[in-house]
Amino acid sequence: xxxxxxxxxxxxxxKRMHRQLKQYLDICARCAICKDACHQYVGTGxxxxxxxxxxxxxxxxxxxxxxxxxxxxxxxxxARDPDDNLLQELYESTYGCTGCRRCMYFCPFSIDTAWIxxxxxxxLIAAGHGxxxxxxxxxxxxxxxxxxxxxxxxxxxxFKGIEAELRDETGDDTIEVPVDVKGAxxxxxxxxxxxxxxxxxxxxxAAGQSWTLSLYEAANYGLFFGDGEKAKKIAKRFIDEAVxxxxxxxxxxxxxxxxxxxxxFYESWAGEKxxxxxxxxxxxxxxxxAEGRLELKPGAIAEPITYHDPCQVGRNGGLxxxxxxxxxxxxxxxxxxxxxxxxxxxxxxxxxxxxxxxMNDMRLKSGAKKVEQIRATGATVIASPCENCRLQMExxxxxxxxDLKVMAVMDLVVEAMD
Amino acid sequence: MELYLEITSIWGVYxxxxxxxxxxxxxxxxxxxxxxxxxxxxxxxxPATGAGRFxxxxxxTFIAPQSAKIEPVMWAFxxxxxxxxxxxxxxxxRLVQEFTPLKDMLGTQGMNEFAAWAGGxxxxxxxxxxxxxxxxxxxxxxxxxxxxxxxxxxxxxLGVIIMGNHMRFFGIVHSExxxxxxxxxxxxxxxxxxEILATTTGWSLGTHMLFTTLFLIYFPFSKLTHAMGAFAANxxxxx
Numbered sequence: 001x002x003x004x005x006x007x008x009x010x011x012x013x014x015k016r017m018h019r020q021l022k023q024y025l026d027i028c029a030r031c032a033i034c035k036d037a038c039h040q041y042v043g044t045g046x047x048x049x050x051x052x053x054x055x056x057x058x059x060x061x062x063x064x065x066x067x068x069x070x071x072x073x074x075x076x077x078x079a080r081d082p083d084d085n086l087l088q089e090l091y092e093s094t095y096g097c098t099g100c101r102r103c104m105y106f107c108p109f110s111i112d113t114a115w116i117x118x119x120x121x122x123x124l125i126a127a128g129h130g131x132x133x134x135x136x137x138x139x140x141x142x143x144x145x146x147x148x149x150x151x152x153x154x155x156x157x158x159f160k161g162i163e164a165e166l167r168d169e170t171g172d173d174t175i176e177v178p179v180d181v182k183g184a185x186x187x188x189x190x191x192x193x194x195x196x197x198x199x200x201x202x203x204x205x206a207a208g209q210s211w212t213l214s215l216y217e218a219a220n221y222g223l224f225f226g227d228g229e230k231a232k233k234i235a236k237r238f239i240d241e242a243v244x245x246x247x248x249x250x251x252x253x254x255x256x257x258x259x260x261x262x263x264x265f266y267e268s269w270a271g272e273k274x275x276x277x278x279x280x281x282x283x284x285x286x287x288x289x290a291e292g293r294l295e296l297k298p299g300a301i302a303e304p305i306t307y308h309d310p311c312q313v314g315r316n317g318g319l320x321x322x323x324x325x326x327x328x329x330x331x332x333x334x335x336x337x338x339x340x341x342x343x344x345x346x347x348x349x350x351x352x353x354x355x356x357x358x359m360n361d362m363r364l365k366s367g368a369k370k371v372e373q374i375r376a377t378g379a380t381v382i383a384s385p386c387e388n389c390r391l392q393m394e395x396x397x398x399x400x401x402x403d404l405k406v407m408a409v410m411d412l413v414v415e416a417m418d
Numbered sequence: 419m420e421l422y423l424e425i426t427s428i429w430g431v432y433x434x435x436x437x438x439x440x441x442x443x444x445x446x447x448x449x450x451x452x453x454x455x456x457x458x459x460x461x462x463x464x465p466a467t468g469a470g471r472f473x474x475x476x477x478x479t480f481i482a483p484q485s486a487k488i489e490p491v492m493w494a495f496x497x498x499x500x501x502x503x504x505x506x507x508x509x510x511x512r513l514v515q516e517f518t519p520l521k522d523m524l525g526t527q528g529m530n531e532f533a534a535w536a537g538g539x540x541x542x543x544x545x546x547x548x549x550x551x552x553x554x555x556x557x558x559x560x561x562x563x564x565x566x567x568x569x570x571x572x573x574x575x576l577g578v579i580i581m582g583n584h585m586r587f588f589g590i591v592h593s594e595x596x597x598x599x600x601x602x603x604x605x606x607x608x609x610x611x612x613e614i615l616a617t618t619t620g621w622s623l624g625t626h627m628l629f630t631t632l633f634l635i636y637f638p639f640s641k642l643t644h645a646m647g648a649f650a651a652n653x654x655x656x657x
Contacts, residue, residue: 018455020654022448026631027647031496033489047562056563078565101461108496109648110655112459163545268456273599342463343487390498 002082009082009123010065014057016119017066024111025062028052034103034113039346040096043366051103053114054093057086057122087129094120094226095131096359099257100311100346106381121226130225134352137221138230145216145237155215156180162194166201175205181212186280187247189214189238189258191387194251199410203285206417207293212245214238218258219387223265224352232269235261242276249277251284254408256312256350256386263317280313282385282409286322289329298359299332300416303405306335306379308370308393309344310386319385323409326384330416335377345369347384349392367396381405384413419620420610426627427599428608436636441638446646460657461643471656492554499547502540506582509537512593513600533593534586541583547577571640577629584622591619599623 003210034043034051041049041121048054055182062068063079070079099114107113124130156179163177178184188204188211190196197213204211216237222230239262242250252259262278288294307327313319320341328334337344348366353359370393372384380403384390393406465471477483485495511517512533521529552572555564585591595613602609614620637643 019449019452020455020459020651022452022656023647023651026445026449027641027644027651029641029644030568031492031563032560032563033485033492047559049461050559050563052563056565067639076565076567104461104655106479106484106488108485109644109651110461110478111651112654115455115459166572170524265457268458315461318464320462333604342461395451 001081001087001409005127005287006081010061010128011062012123012126013065013119016122020112021119022066023114024055024109024116025059025066027109028055028059028111029109030056031108034107034111037103037106039100039102039369040366043348043368044362046164047361048089049096049362051353054097054120055111055113055116056203056349057090057093058116058123060086061123070329071321082123082127084172084416086126087124090120091124091129091131092123093117094121095134095351095356096153096353098311098346098348098350099316100350100351101316101347102311105342118226122228124319125226131352131356133226133355134221135227137355138225138227138234141217141219141221141234141237142230144165145233148215152215153320159197160212163201164198165194166198169198169263170202172205176203177201178212178216181210182245184245184247186249186284187212187214187238187242187245187276188249188253189216189218189262190253191219191255192217195408196387196410197257200253200281201249201415202414202417203247203288203294203410206295207288209284209288209293211251212247214241216241218252218255218262219257220261221355223257223261224355229270231261235266238262239266239270239274244315246414247276249279250274251279251286253281254385254387254410255370256310256317256388259319260312260317278318280319280322280385282313282323282326283319284363285327285410285413289326294413294417296330296413296416298329301331301381301412302333303381303384304333304335304377304379305331305381305412306337306374306377307340307409308347308382308389309335309341309385310384310389311344311346313385314333314344315342323383323385326409326413330412335376336377345373347389347392347396349388349395350386352388354391354395363392364395364399367392367399371400371402374402379404381407381412383407383409385409419624420615422624423610423615423620423627425553426624426631427610429602430631431603432625434631438634438637441546441635442643442646445638445643449647449650458657459654465657471653473652474656476543478655479648495547495550496546502543502547503538505540506544509533509540514604516597530592532542538583541579541586544579545576545583548572548579553578567640571633571636571642574633574636576635578626578633581622581626581629585619585626589619589622590617596623 025308030052032052038051060078060080061082064074065078069078094117097114097117101114103113105109159177159179166175167173188200220231220234222234252262267274347370348363353363382404390406397404465474524532554560555568591613595611598611
């Protein structure tokens, strides 16, 4: 590998060398307790997916370039220069990582392997080995944010079409899909397509909530790609919109990573305090229910149903109970997965993996634990507030021949409203 | 043997302790002067208060309940090893200062018996744990993941422990003599007591100290800095 490439990669590592990363790289005991925490390692048995191994590749470069002992006796740490083999394995193990952080949960030192993987992606991008698909999706989103005039009218027209469909479907001519409403209380950020907009519009309408729909989708391919700047630009689109409209609350749809970006990451990326609250739509629905603003039929969902905690909503976002309160309020037969909440198995679809066709095989194998969990409950419906989880679980239904309907929690709520 | 003991059990001790202290301070300094990640890396659930988070950090570090749940056997060995190592460390403090109240309570004979049992048990537990870890690194993913550093540290530890146990189980020299030796080091008038030189225990002590010196010297440059780092990293978990 050319020296300039090596230098660039080492430079990226240096730039992103924060205290926690340094500690993670210094202290890992390679005890491999993380081994059985990772759905990908458990599902495939492939060494490169063992969490400590993913970090070890970065550690080898770190030892060589950032420690005296690594320079003095490289053999002791297997310290080395990044080469083509390292790059190839790093690509597979870091773009393969869903960022669920289940390994961090079980690690005696709480080493955040997903964060090390994020730094590794930055190094891969610098070496020209970033994932092209994710990079292009991120760029497209940024382009949309940079040239709103090109997209605005088309988008608004589309939203009006969704509104017309909704009115048709419900027979209620007062339902709205409001856009660009200055002074609205909430800005709702959905995903591309009508499936996240329709149920939310009905719920807001039923609760009498003042809201407006964002022109931008919540999904953030910049985060999956591993480029912090891109990720920030993508999120900034709806953050700026919220500031301009003067809303009090930004509500993220049933999407895991977008929620974490808006709730946990954005303020530190931007280095500023946001002038509004950030919530997940299920938090808002839970609030509506508590305030008596949303009438839902208890037991409206008759089939046995279970709930999957998306990693970015649960373990990494802190939302465990609100979704369960909603589901149990409307389900006749709720059966939680085991384990659940902080110990929930990742479904295998996160980290942008559902968009990466070259990793399909691994992704489907990595869902084995999730399938086992679902089968054990005997549920025929699974609800999960994350698009990537739902796409993955739909693929698992086909791959493993499950008798299972995969649903968004909002859709269940709408069913219980009728 | 005199030269061997002079190198390992006099100059080695000074060197080992100096490198250990300076090295660990240097490592702590390096961490402290590297800027923290601007992004919060914590995970949920996390306690709402600072005191709660601190308590959780201590629990995660000293008990590691999550690790116990996912790999109980490995956890048990790690937990027992660390408890035994702590006990052994505390026991060695007798070299610095006799535990007079305890000795008054138990009597000289009783104290020696207690030390023999406590030290023997701690030494045996540590030896079994280290052998377990060495064996664990000889197969499958554990072997694939291991680097020479892992084996070197386990080998050094095994040397320290086996020679310590050798003195404990087969030694004929009593603690008073070791105290005499160690206190001479503390006042910088190092001397090897004649009783040690006159017996084969000298070889055991010298070798115990050789491994200990090497272990202490390498400690700050190895993954064993988790002795400090685990607290910091587990704090990050709850932030």
